[in-house]
Amino acid sequence: MKETELWQRMREHLGDGYYRVWAGEHHLTSLGGRTVNQAVDDGLPAKTIWRAVWAALELPDRER
Numbered sequence: 001m002k003e004t005e006l007w008q009r010m011r012e013h014l015g016d017g018y019y020r021v022w023a024g025e026h027h028l029t030s031l032g033g034r035t036v037n038q039a040v041d042d043g044l045p046a047k048t049i050w051r052a053v054w055a056a057l058e059l060p061d062r063e064r
Helices: 003-014 019-025 036-041 046-056
Strands: none
Touching (some): 003 019, 003 046, 019 036, 036 046
């Protein structure tokens, strides 16, 4: 997964006005307490970040 796809999926599930806010404020335990923005900045793979987001948002399996 590319970083652009990560942001696209987050936009689809959280909406244009909220996905960037959520990415900067929601700390994910599965990312070591990082936000999505911090995880991206730290170089974590987009697929790893998406799986953490997917779990946090309790999305259906088909979205994984």
